[in-house]
Amino acid sequence: MTQPVIFEIQRYRPEIEDEPTWESFEVSCRPEWMILDALNHIKDYVDGTLSYRWACRMGVCGSCGMLVNGKPVLSCATYVTSVLPGPVRVEPLRGFPVIRDLVGDITDFVRKLESVKPWIVRESEQPLEEGEYLQTPEELGEYKQYSMCINCMLCYSACPIYELDPDFIGPAVIALAQRYNLDSRDEGSEERKDILLSQDGIWSCTFVGECTTVCPANVDPAGAIQRYKVTATVDAFKALLPWASR
Amino acid sequence: METITHDILVVGGGGAGLRAAIAVAETNRDLSVGIVSKVYPMRSHTVVAEGGAAAVVKPEDSLEAHAYDTISGGDWLCDQDAVEVFVAEAPEELTRLEHWGCPWSRQPDGHIAVRPFGGMKLERTWYASDKTGFHLLHTLYQTSLKYESVTNYDEWFVTRLLVDEGRCRGLVAIELASGRPYAMVADAVIVCTGGAGKIYPFTTNANIKTGDGMALAFRAGVPLKDMEFVQFHPTGLPFTGILITEATRSEGGWLLNKDGYRYLQDYDLGVPTPEPVKRSMELGPRDRLSQAFVKEMEKGRTIETSHGHVVHLDIRHLGAEVIDTKLPFVRELCLKYENLDPVKELIPVRPVVHYMMGGIHTDMNGSTPLPGLYAAGEVACVNINGANRLGSNSLTELLVFGARAGRAAAEFAANGAGRANGAVLAQAHDEERRLQAAIERQGGRERVSGLRDEMHAAMDEGAGIYRNAEGLESAISTIRELQQRYGDVALDDQSRTFNTDLVALLELANLLDVAEAVLQSALSRTESRGAHQRTDHPDRDDDRLLSHSLAFRTEGGESRIEYDPVTITRWPPGKRVYGEQNS
Numbered sequence: 001m002t003q004p005v006i007f008e009i010q011r012y013r014p015e016i017e018d019e020p021t022w023e024s025f026e027v028s029c030r031p032e033w034m035i036l037d038a039l040n041h042i043k044d045y046v047d048g049t050l051s052y053r054w055a056c057r058m059g060v061c062g063s064c065g066m067l068v069n070g071k072p073v074l075s076c077a078t079y080v081t082s083v084l085p086g087p088v089r090v091e092p093l094r095g096f097p098v099i100r101d102l103v104g105d106i107t108d109f110v111r112k113l114e115s116v117k118p119w120i121v122r123e124s125e126q127p128l129e130e131g132e133y134l135q136t137p138e139e140l141g142e143y144k145q146y147s148m149c150i151n152c153m154l155c156y157s158a159c160p161i162y163e164l165d166p167d168f169i170g171p172a173v174i175a176l177a178q179r180y181n182l183d184s185r186d187e188g189s190e191e192r193k194d195i196l197l198s199q200d201g202i203w204s205c206t207f208v209g210e211c212t213t214v215c216p217a218n219v220d221p222a223g224a225i226q227r228y229k230v231t232a233t234v235d236a237f238k239a240l241l242p243w244a245s246r
Numbered sequence: 247m248e249t250i251t252h253d254i255l256v257v258g259g260g261g262a263g264l265r266a267a268i269a270v271a272e273t274n275r276d277l278s279v280g281i282v283s284k285v286y287p288m289r290s291h292t293v294v295a296e297g298g299a300a301a302v303v304k305p306e307d308s309l310e311a312h313a314y315d316t317i318s319g320g321d322w323l324c325d326q327d328a329v330e331v332f333v334a335e336a337p338e339e340l341t342r343l344e345h346w347g348c349p350w351s352r353q354p355d356g357h358i359a360v361r362p363f364g365g366m367k368l369e370r371t372w373y374a375s376d377k378t379g380f381h382l383l384h385t386l387y388q389t390s391l392k393y394e395s396v397t398n399y400d401e402w403f404v405t406r407l408l409v410d411e412g413r414c415r416g417l418v419a420i421e422l423a424s425g426r427p428y429a430m431v432a433d434a435v436i437v438c439t440g441g442a443g444k445i446y447p448f449t450t451n452a453n454i455k456t457g458d459g460m461a462l463a464f465r466a467g468v469p470l471k472d473m474e475f476v477q478f479h480p481t482g483l484p485f486t487g488i489l490i491t492e493a494t495r496s497e498g499g500w501l502l503n504k505d506g507y508r509y510l511q512d513y514d515l516g517v518p519t520p521e522p523v524k525r526s527m528e529l530g531p532r533d534r535l536s537q538a539f540v541k542e543m544e545k546g547r548t549i550e551t552s553h554g555h556v557v558h559l560d561i562r563h564l565g566a567e568v569i570d571t572k573l574p575f576v577r578e579l580c581l582k583y584e585n586l587d588p589v590k591e592l593i594p595v596r597p598v599v600h601y602m603m604g605g606i607h608t609d610m611n612g613s614t615p616l617p618g619l620y621a622a623g624e625v626a627c628v629n630i631n632g633a634n635r636l637g638s639n640s641l642t643e644l645l646v647f648g649a650r651a652g653r654a655a656a657e658f659a660a661n662g663a664g665r666a667n668g669a670v671l672a673q674a675h676d677e678e679r680r681l682q683a684a685i686e687r688q689g690g691r692e693r694v695s696g697l698r699d700e701m702h703a704a705m706d707e708g709a710g711i712y713r714n715a716e717g718l719e720s721a722i723s724t725i726r727e728l729q730q731r732y733g734d735v736a737l738d739d740q741s742r743t744f745n746t747d748l749v750a751l752l753e754l755a756n757l758l759d760v761a762e763a764v765l766q767s768a769l770s771r772t773e774s775r776g777a778h779q780r781t782d783h784p785d786r787d788d789d790r791l792l793s794h795s796l797a798f799r800t801e802g803g804e805s806r807i808e809y810d811p812v813t814i815t816r817w818p819p820g821k822r823v824y825g826e827q828n829s
């Protein structure tokens with residue numbers, strides 16, 4: 001029931017080589033295997049130096065994003081059978097400096113994530129004894145989709161803008177900002193404005209929509225960006241009106 | 247070797263670690279906190295928890311009822327004073343999460359919605375659809391970013407605790423990206439590294455659940471408590487071990503044998519009714535359901551597949567609408583990983599290793615017997631879970647006891663404990679040399695994966711749902727042999743940059759130590775209670791063993807087991823009754 005598959009994997013070991021290289025492995029794959037299972041087979045039984053990240057193996061921790069045949073995917077959620085006959089090319093996600101093999105450096109993403117204040121901002125806190133803030137299912141529905149991001153970076157890897165302009169804060173971070181802006185409990189949208197409307201914010205996006213296409217969590221970052229553009233435009237016009245309060 | 251100093255170090259960036267770090271920051275902003283985590287915090291295993299978190303919220307519910315469900319579910323091995331604290335602080339902790347933005351599912355009027363879970367008298371499980379752990383973790387992580395006193399050391403792997411003059415004074419950690427080890431010193435260390443499901447081959451646990459914190463504390467002389475109690479969740483997908491949440495059953499799902507028969511009725515769990523009945527049938531506790539599966543398999547009434555025997559979980563009658571609104575992740579997982587649609591098809595499931603009731607011995611403030619060392623979450627054992635944890639108590643536990651450990655550590659650190667001295671730094675240098683030798687070792691005959699495979703086989707064989715002395719002894723001798731052979735492992739990877747081969751080697755040592763403690767504790771407990779079922783000692787024995795086991799590591803590496811009595815406050819040991827007798 002196994003099938004031999006050739007994997008061409010991009011290797012980069014900074015202590016050994018100056019440039020990324022390619023290495024081929026032939027693996028007997030079972031039909032129920034994901035790409036990650038094949039990588040684990042190589043690591044455990046063929047070459048322990050192969051390096052990549054993984055944790056949950058159920059598509060929710062966001063660790064194991066990589067390019068498979070040029071497409072950004074979660075390797076734990078992509079069947080080997082879906083990319084046959086091979087050879088199957090496996091590379092690190094585009095857009096991130098490679099630390100080693102399939103491991104990219106995401107520190108820049110984490111800095112951008114922090115920059116939009118992804119937490120509830122309020123003038124005053126309701127005491128805990130008074131219980132929860134009320135939020136109807138409809139109010140929850142306003143932001144729920146944007147709260148589903150698993151920070152897997154597939155959208156950055158797919159985004160042609162990010163590839164050209166690494167300062168662009170990017171799809172997932174804008175969606176996260178919108179997740180809080182649209183939360184009925186939050187009052188922080190003013191504080192997030194500067195960064196969202198900056199040169200590296202929403203206006204960089206030319207609405208290619210690749211981010212939404214590759215998102216494994218159905219977050220629709222492209223929709224989040226478009227929606228914020230509309231909000232920002234309406235706000236800008238309102239501010240021009242003579243009776244607008246300042 | 248560089249030294250990094252903080253007032254408090256938190257090991258692990260999952261739910262418990264983040265909650266502890268925030269508690270320190272909110273207690274005293276002058277204390278600097280470093281969170282040292284082997285993965286980015288949002289990758290932590292908290293992320294996979296599905297069903298929900300328990301806390302009393304309905305007016306007809308009560309703290310007593312939550313305590314009773316927890317204690318009877320734990321087969322009376324819970325410390326009842328700790329359970330009382332736990333149930334009392336649970337609602338406040340979940341409300342705090344709500345204030346921090348957790349997208350809890352709501353009722354039409356905007357209040358929190360709750361659902362029932364296994365072993366519960368009343369609905370008290372708060373949920374965020376069926377990705378509760380995911381939302382809880384991301385809420386905590388994002389909230390933690392607003393505290394300037396908290397610094398993250400992401401993808402740093404802790405290899406050793408530094409102990410001097412009877413106090414924990416820091417740790418050694420490798421920055422994975424560079425491969426450099428650092429001495430990290432602090433007045434207090436809070437260990438929040440989660441469980442150790444990876445001592446078994448078939449588990450819901452992520453690859454990262456290698457018992458690191460348990461092994462670190464164990465080797466620093468701290469006992470591991472109640473390690474024989476390993477929870478097998480009754481509904482995992484075959485091959486992958488992916489968990490199908492208990493919420494499928496609280497929403498009305500059925501467990502069927504190969505004849506389509508709701509077999510739980512044959513195991514003293516009540517009578518089948520079309521609608522779910524609390525503390526009955528499919529809403530019985532996890533230990534009893536997993537044990538019923540084994541009995542059913544012995545009767546030849548399960549279904550044989552290429553990945554072992556299974557039964558069927560049937561949620562078809564719930565309909566697409568309920569499944570899509572309340573169990574969307576279940577449908578997604580089945581479609582993605584099992585190629586089936588639970589709206590139309592039966593889900594094959596089998597028991598799967600899920601949770602460690604045992605862990606680092608702590609009191610209800612997260613303090614361990616080693617001053618300066620704290621622990622919280624799955625890595626710790628307070629013990630509120632007894633011999634079997636109730637579903638939806640673990641997320642609440644990591645919040646309540648993460649916060650308590652953070653506050654206790656903050657108080658300890660604020661009392662000025664004195665900083666690292668020469669002896670501590672000398673230990674750190676020893677550790678640096680040990681790590682270097684492990685990377686450079688040449689000519690070894692063993693591979694990490696080979697030893698790990700043998701450990702898995704031994705644990706599967708000897709320490710499953712049912713155990714006996716013979717099987718446990720045989721598994722112990724295998725583990726002892728593997729610990730000897732560990733010294734003969736040579737790595738493929740001798741570089742420094744992001745060396746995951748080295749991490750796997752260090753994790754293997756942790757796994758072996760934890761596995762040994764599980765086996766010795768299981769061999770020593772000559773009774774059956776909760777998740778620990780001995781075929782050679784089938785009855786509960788309160789006269790001799792209403793006690794927590796404590797495994798101490800000895801010079802030779804073998805565990806020595808001692809016992810500490812269970813604290814009983816208001817609920818004297820009784821019979822666990824599930825099914826119609828209870829209603």
